[in-house]
Amino acid sequence: NKTIVVTGVASGIGSDTAKLLRLRGARVIGLDRNEPSLTLDGFVQVDLGEPAAIDAAVARLPERIDGLANVAGVPGTAPVDLVARVNYLGLRQLTLALAPRMPEGAGVVNIASILGAEWPQRLDLHKALAETPGFAAGEAWLQRHPVPQASCYQYFKDALIVWTLTQSQPLFLQRGVRMNCVAPGPVFTPILGDFVQMLGAERVQADQHRMKRPAYSDEIAPVVAFLLSDAARWISGVNLPVDGGLASTYV
Ligand code: NAI
Numbered sequence: 001n002k003t004i005v006v007t008g009v010a011s012g013i014g015s016d017t018a019k020l021l022r023l024r025g026a027r028v029i030g031l032d033r034n035e036p037s038l039t040l041d042g043f044v045q046v047d048l049g050e051p052a053a054i055d056a057a058v059a060r061l062p063e064r065i066d067g068l069a070n071v072a073g074v075p076g077t078a079p080v081d082l083v084a085r086v087n088y089l090g091l092r093q094l095t096l097a098l099a100p101r102m103p104e105g106a107g108v109v110n111i112a113s114i115l116g117a118e119w120p121q122r123l124d125l126h127k128a129l130a131e132t133p134g135f136a137a138g139e140a141w142l143q144r145h146p147v148p149q150a151s152c153y154q155y156f157k158d159a160l161i162v163w164t165l166t167q168s169q170p171l172f173l174q175r176g177v178r179m180n181c182v183a184p185g186p187v188f189t190p191i192l193g194d195f196v197q198m199l200g201a202e203r204v205q206a207d208q209h210r211m212k213r214p215a216y217s218d219e220i221a222p223v224v225a226f227l228l229s230d231a232a233r234w235i236s237g238v239n240l241p242v243d244g245g246l247a248s249t250y251v
Helices: 012-023 051-059 080-101 119-130 135-144 149-175 190-199 201-210 221-228
Strands: 003-007 027-032 042-045 067-070 107-111 178-184 239-242
Touching: 003 012, 003 080, 012 027, 012 067, 012 221, 051 080, 051 135, 067 080, 067 221, 080 107, 080 135, 080 149, 107 149, 107 221, 119 135, 119 149, 149 178, 149 239, 178 221, 190 201, 221 239
Parallel strands: 003 027, 003 067, 027 042, 067 107, 107 178, 178 239
Antiparallel strands: none
16 A cells, blocks of 8 residues: 655645545545544644654654655745745655655655746746755745745745756656646635635636636545556656636636
8 A cells, every 4th residue: 555645634635635545545644733633544743834843743754655745835824934934945845854765656746826827937036946955044045035925825836836847857867756736726725715815806706707616625636646646657747737727717
């Protein structure tokens, strides 16, 4: 059986991903700051925005890991430094700490967002951050290149996509481990309400008009599970939108 680590397992997309992976026979170890109500094969309570806590959690995880789904995230209504820590710096640290435990064919999936759409315009900046390894060095870099509160969620999803794309090929060539992003459109989860505050009611209403409806989290989970599976063994370094076609309507 595959051992798969899923973060953000106490709610929404992470919870549905863990459920589906277990149903398909994987051994799932969950990470979250909150205790999950679903049954798992293991759970480690951890604040994924705290580097020392991430190290402590890593020490409690199995020696062999076949998959990692980085789902935990906070909305852009949280303070900028928290968004940076949880949605980007902590995710990087956890992934790099676990990569040496992954055998050839293992997969990593990072949850981005269709709101992470502007990275090609700021590629140099995101690449510079991607090439600044380590949590503390990343934070120091961000102090020199401050990110505005209003767009911090989009900024760190952009940054996550660029980190994923630039890191995926060395990871694949050197270790045979694949890394991809899944970029959901709006999903019915507790953080959906925060998007009105982040984007303004007008943008959210316009999006709702273009969409049939937001996704249910069990419509995102199967895509994450697919990218972690052997069926996706030749897919690496992609950012896959799962948005009911919403992004295509901006063209
Ligand atoms: P959610 O709020 O239902 O779940 C997020 C989970 O992450 C929670 O269980 C929470 O406890 C955990 N978490 C947050 N901060 C943490 C920390 N510091 N340490 C440990 N765990 C922490 O939200 P949802 O929607 O399931 O979000 C999952 C991912 O999907 C996030 O990365 C989010 O940015 C992304 N996303 C969500 C969309 C939506 O419309 N809901 C749209 C696009 C992307």
